[in-house]
Amino acid sequence: MIELRGVTVRYGRTVAVDDVTLDLPTGKIYGLLGRNGSGKTSLLSALASFRRPAFGVVRVDGADAFENPAVMRNTCFIRDTLDCNESDKVRQLMCFAGWMRPTWDADYAAKLLDLFEINPRKRASSLSRGQKSAVGVVLGLASRAPLTILDETYLGMDAVARAAFYRELLEDYLAHPRTIVLSTHLIEEVADLFERVVIIDRGRLLLHEETDELRGRGVTVTGPAAAVGEFVAGHTVLGEQSLGGVRAVTLDWHPAADDVARGESAGLTFGPVGIQDLFIHLTSRAERLEATR
Numbered sequence: 001m002i003e004l005r006g007v008t009v010r011y012g013r014t015v016a017v018d019d020v021t022l023d024l025p026t027g028k029i030y031g032l033l034g035r036n037g038s039g040k041t042s043l044l045s046a047l048a049s050f051r052r053p054a055f056g057v058v059r060v061d062g063a064d065a066f067e068n069p070a071v072m073r074n075t076c077f078i079r080d081t082l083d084c085n086e087s088d089k090v091r092q093l094m095c096f097a098g099w100m101r102p103t104w105d106a107d108y109a110a111k112l113l114d115l116f117e118i119n120p121r122k123r124a125s126s127l128s129r130g131q132k133s134a135v136g137v138v139l140g141l142a143s144r145a146p147l148t149i150l151d152e153t154y155l156g157m158d159a160v161a162r163a164a165f166y167r168e169l170l171e172d173y174l175a176h177p178r179t180i181v182l183s184t185h186l187i188e189e190v191a192d193l194f195e196r197v198v199i200i201d202r203g204r205l206l207l208h209e210e211t212d213e214l215r216g217r218g219v220t221v222t223g224p225a226a227a228v229g230e231f232v233a234g235h236t237v238l239g240e241q242s243l244g245g246v247r248a249v250t251l252d253w254h255p256a257a258d259d260v261a262r263g264e265s266a267g268l269t270f271g272p273v274g275i276q277d278l279f280i281h282l283t284s285r286a287e288r289l290e291a292t293r
């Protein structure tokens with residue numbers, strides 16, 4: 001179990017993470033979501049013991065994580081920038097990772113470099129942005145660290161490379177279960193990977209929930225525009241799309257069985273809600289609540 005207790009991260013007078021208490025059972029894939037500047041990187045830095053919280057503590061299996069060599073060895077934190085020297089070749093970064101990490105799989109790293117078409121003989125500083133992101137992904141996946149944290153690492157990768165990354169992550173996680181935390185703004189694209197979702201807003205914990213439960217909080221109603229309009233009247237709309245005469249509306253409402261039956265008899269279909277729609281709704285609602293305080 002990874003426990004955060006009252007974790008607060010500050011930069012001078014800026015409170016980036018504000019008194020976050022959170023239990024993260026191990027062996028799951030977590031999605032950490034939050035708007036720009038909400039404190040994701042700061043929270044992950046504390047989680048990875050890169051930064052000592054101003055207040056509070058992070059414990060891994062009961063032990064204080066900060067400056068704890070056993071915990072650090074088992075934690076891999078990959079940021080959106082590749083931290084390396086100007087002259088470091090890609091293969092040197094791989095060798096260094098192998099030297100640092102007891103769980104490193106050099107063959108898997110080589111396979112991933114090949115998959116992402118990265119030449120290990122090149123200097124890492126000479127790679128394109130997307131290629132640097134891919135090297136970060138290789139370092140994260142091949143570390144097989146019991147706690148692997150990828151902080152928007154893959155944002156620079158193109159759609160084909162990202163799809164390959166998601167596939168690899170899932171396959172490798174199933175073969176080698178571990179705790180993986182992904183922070184991202186590409187919510188809908190990655191959401192299927194998350195077993196749990198954590199949302200922070202202005203440094204505070206807004207939500208920690210199973211992804212399926214979160215999807216069950218709302219519903220997407222699709223069908224002829226007029227019938228949809230009649231059905232959704234009076235409910236909070238999270239998002240909507242129209243194509244021809246067909247309208248799809250996402251609602252912050254979990255309809256009862258008789259409501260669903262009523263809708264189905266009017267030609268409507270019901271589906272789960274998109275995590276991104278919920279995220280937008282929840283974080284903008286938090287903003288409004290904040291504004292009224």
Ligand SMILES: Nc1ncnc2c1ncn2[C@@H]1O[C@H](COP(=O)(O)OP(=O)(O)OP(=O)(O)O)[C@@H](O)[C@H]1O
Pocket residue numbers: 011014015016034035036037038039040041042043
């Ligand atoms: N080194 C720093 N010095 C001063 N303030 C900082 C520093 N790093 C972050 N902050 C501030 O802390 C707050 C949280 O920043 P953080 O980078 O953790 O957010 P984030 O959710 O990761 O943002 P983004 O999605 O934009 O990457 C912001 O107000 C930011 O300006």
